[in-house]
Amino acid sequence: MSLLPSSSSAGFLRGLEINEAISQSFQSLKQLKHIHGALLRKNYDQDNYFISIVLRSALNFGDLCYARLVFHQSREPNVNLWNTMIRGLISNDRFSEAVDFFRLMRKEGILPNNFTLPFVLKACSRVTNAGVGVSAHCLGLKIGLDGDVFTNSALVCFYAKCGFLNDAQKVFGEASDKKNVVSWTAMITGHVEHGRFREAIHMFWGFLGAGLRPDSLTIIKVLSACIRLGDVRSGEWIYDYLTENNLRENVFVNTSLVDMFSKFGNMEKARDVFDMMPEKDLVSWSTMIQGYAFNGLPLEALDMFSRMRQDNLTPDCYVIVGVLNACARLGALEAGERASKMIDRDLFLENPIVGTALINLYMKCGCVIRAWEVFMEMRVKDKVVWNAVISGLAMSGHAMLAFSLFGQVEKIGLKPDGNMFMGLLCACTHAGLVNEGRRYFEGMVRIYSLLHTVEHYGCMVDLLSRAGCLDEAHRLIVGMPVEPNAVIWGALLNGCRLHRNIQLAETALKEMILLETWNSSNYVQLSNLYSVSQRWDDAASVRSKMNIEGIQKLRGCSWIEVDGVVHEFLVGDETHPSTKDIYSKLKELSKYLKEAGYVPTTEYVLFNIEEEEKEQSLSWHSEKLAVAFGLISTAPTAVIRVVKNLRVCGDCHEAMKLISKITGREIIIRDNNRFHSFTNGFCSCNDYW
DNA sequence: GTAGGGTTAG
Incomplete structure (x- = not known):
């Protein structure tokens, strides 16, 4: 079979015909090699144009060895061929090899062109090879490539991605005529990825002020800054802006909006956006389910899940994590187990996030043994997995097991964190182990250099109060470096109830009323307390205060x-x-x-x-x-x-x-x-x- | 043939 014309044909015609044969997209690597062989036989082995086509195809097929072979066949590779090779390595995620290739190119004395630097800078930013990136920048300045829009944007991206935000800003700021949506977005992204959320949002205002229209990437990044910062006002403003400017078609943008509203606790708005989405994917559903579960609306989360199933979508592990959280909150063991069977069991064993969700479900449903079995089978156990088991055991009353697991955490070299001490203190509370509790509470600061959070204080107050050390608990609250919240006073109140200390209970309830003016149960309890102490006037005044402020009793x-x-x-x-x-x-x-x-x-x-x-x-x-x-x-x-x-x-x-x-x-x-x-x-x- | 390439989980 003759795929190519013979080399005796006229050069021009020959070139055209070969071009036609080679320009077709190759069905397989085998076919490519076949044509390449024909090229060699017809003495086109030094034609850089043909080589570049074969090279590009080899790289598209991901056969890097073959690509290298083809490249090195060229005795005088031109800059195009070098560019093709560097780009191909990048598209195969071989960033450091791409950088090496650029080095080799320089060694051979080839000058880059306007296509080269964007590729090289991308590779440098992926392997954070700042040295080569910076020297590429210098070279670009020397040979006048800094006037190129693409090279300029690539430089901004490179510096921003490597965390050199000042340098990024410098390149970006110096090129006012070359600023475009890509370089602006690179600046915003750079700020977001290095925790400078406020600056990212500020840049976005600058971007709009420059009269540019954001694309989906710009929007997603600035929304993520709003979410991380908890900046509801900016988030809502951007939402209105997107609505007014018809920028709510993209599924990524809409999913980010759903995520933003659920992270802000506004599930109604999240649902609004979700219902209006022209296109929904698995991530959108999963974001919605997680939003409901996270915001304490587990029934709505399960309802969403069943709607998603009616839409014939197969859940992935993100969805299942949301569903398991909802089920754990409800104590819905059967529903949770049924959902867990919808994904591969290996995911529970290999992905610590998924495994933790299942452990939590079992623990919250009181199935300690099943939780333990999952834990033992899990192949990847990080700190959070250990925390889940320790807290679960603690809450189920297995204090000693929780303590011994903590010992193992230290043995395997994991550094305990504040959450782990929450679990331990909780174990102490459930088992009434006051001395152990005092030791862990004090040791977390002295030995592990951790800080006490409000939650740690809450646990400790709970432990002391239950054990009857009411004065010590009260002293601990009064001496707290941060403002005690209603949960802490509630823990003290609980102890007062157990140990019949009416005087301290009154103090706790008064504080709780100040902190939670809307909570009817505080008023009711204080009024009941006055009634049993026969302080009828006080009881009546609490009741009337409740009535005046229109506080409704919550229904059980x-x-x-x-x-x-x-x-x-x-x-x-x-x-x-x-x-x-x-x-x-x-x-x-x-x-x-x-x-x-x-x-x-x-x-x-x-x-x-x-x-x-x-x-x-x-x-x-x-x-x-x-x-x-x-x-x-x-x-x-x-x-x-x-x-x-x-x-x-x-x-x-x-x-x-x-x-x-x-x-x-x-x-x-x-x-x-x-x-x-x-x-x-x-x-x-x-x-x- | 070029620059950012994306949203979700404990």
């Missing part, structure tokens, strides 16, 4: 998962489709409870419920609605899993024990990360007050 709410489906209940809820059955089951339960000798108690001091509501709340609390629903559900093997966001109060505890005994079903209630498992009249919770 709980979720239950039965066979992987999550249901939500509010106190006195009547909106569930099975309401009638649920209430009739509740009536039946109440009858059984009465017969079993259960009398609701109303005299608990400092409960977070109004006095007159106590009896009703205790008998008709949303947990019981959920339990009743679990009992009437037809699922034959369903474990009733009630996940509450309120405290499991003492009275309800007794009721649950009886319900489990009467019905023979297992009931699991989660309360502030503690699990209460009721089976056959017993509770396996180790930390019940």
Whole structure:
């Protein structure tokens, strides 16, 4: 088969025909080599134009050895051939070889042209070979390439990417006639990537002031600066600007906007942007799911996930991490496990982020052993993985295991961080180990040079308060270098409730009211406290203050998962489709409870419920609605899993024990990360007050 | 044949 004309044809015609044969895109490397062979046979082996075509194709196929062979065949490679080789190496991610090739080119005495430096500078910025980049810059100045727009932009990009922002600014500022969207974006990106978010946003204003129109890259970068800085005002202004200027077509831009609004906690706006997107991809869905999960809207996250599935999209590990977080928050074990089966198990073992999400799910659902199994199987374990297990063990009451894991962390040479000490302090709290807690709290600063955060103080106050060291806890709060928050005072209050210290409880509640003026439960508790102390006037004034400020009491709410489906209940809820059955089951339960000798108690001091509501709340609390629903559900093997966001109060505890005994079903209630498992009249919770 | 090449996770 003759692919090429014979060399006896006229040169011009010959060139055209060969060009035609060689310009076709090659289907395979084999075909390319075949044509290359024909070229050699016809004595075109020194024609740099043909060589460059073969070279480019070889590089496109990624056969670098072959490309080098072809290149070195040329006895006098011209600058085009050198450029082709450097560019090809870059497109194959061989940046340092590209830099070496440039060096070789200089050694051979070849001068670069306007195409060369942009390639070389790109390679230098990728391997941060500042030396070669800077000498390329000097060479460019010497031979007058600094007037070229592309070379100039490439220089700005090079300096910005290497972190030499002042030099980037210098090259950028000196070339006012060569500034374009690429060099502006390079400056903005450089600032963002080196943590100078405020400057990045400032540059963006300058960019707009110069009358230029941003493209998707510019927008994404400046939005990421707004997100990192938490600059809601600039973010929203940019959002309006994009809307007014029809710049909301690009899926990356829209996804960044969704991400921005969810990071700012504005899920309504995030949803708005998401719903309006002309095109959605897996990342957009994943951003939305994570946004809901992160902002404490786990049911919405799961709803998004099921919509995504209806759209026939297959989840990736980002999506699954979001879903697992939502499930962990809900305690929705079955739903979480089902989602986890949608991606390759190896991802859990090799990707520490994905593995951590699964460990958290199991830990939050009280399945310590399964969490442990995942941990043991994981092949890549970083600090956060260890933290997840240590905190999980701590919250499940396995303090000693948590301590011994901490010992292993030190052995394998990982440096503990503040989060790890949170886990350890939490373990101490759950096991009531006051001395160990004091030691870790003090040691994290003395031995590991870490700083105490508000959270560490919170944990320590909790530990001391529960153990009855109320004065020490109070002193710790008063001596804090940062302002104590409501959680810290709440921990002290909790201790006061346990150890019946009404005086300190009053102090704590007053502080909490100052910090959380909107939170009804603080007022209710303070008023209850005054009532039991028979300080009726004080009680009345708290009530009237609450009324004057129009503070509404939050309704108790709980979720239950039965066979992987999550249901939500509010106190006195009547909106569930099975309401009638649920209430009739509740009536039946109440009858059984009465017969079993259960009398609701109303005299608990400092409960977070109004006095007159106590009896009703205790008998008709949303947990019981959920339990009743679990009992009437037809699922034959369903474990009733009630996940509450309120405290499991003492009275309800007794009721649950009886319900489990009467019905023979297992009931699991989660309360502030503690699990209460009721089976056959017993509770396996180790930390019940 | 040239410069920035992108949004999401614990």
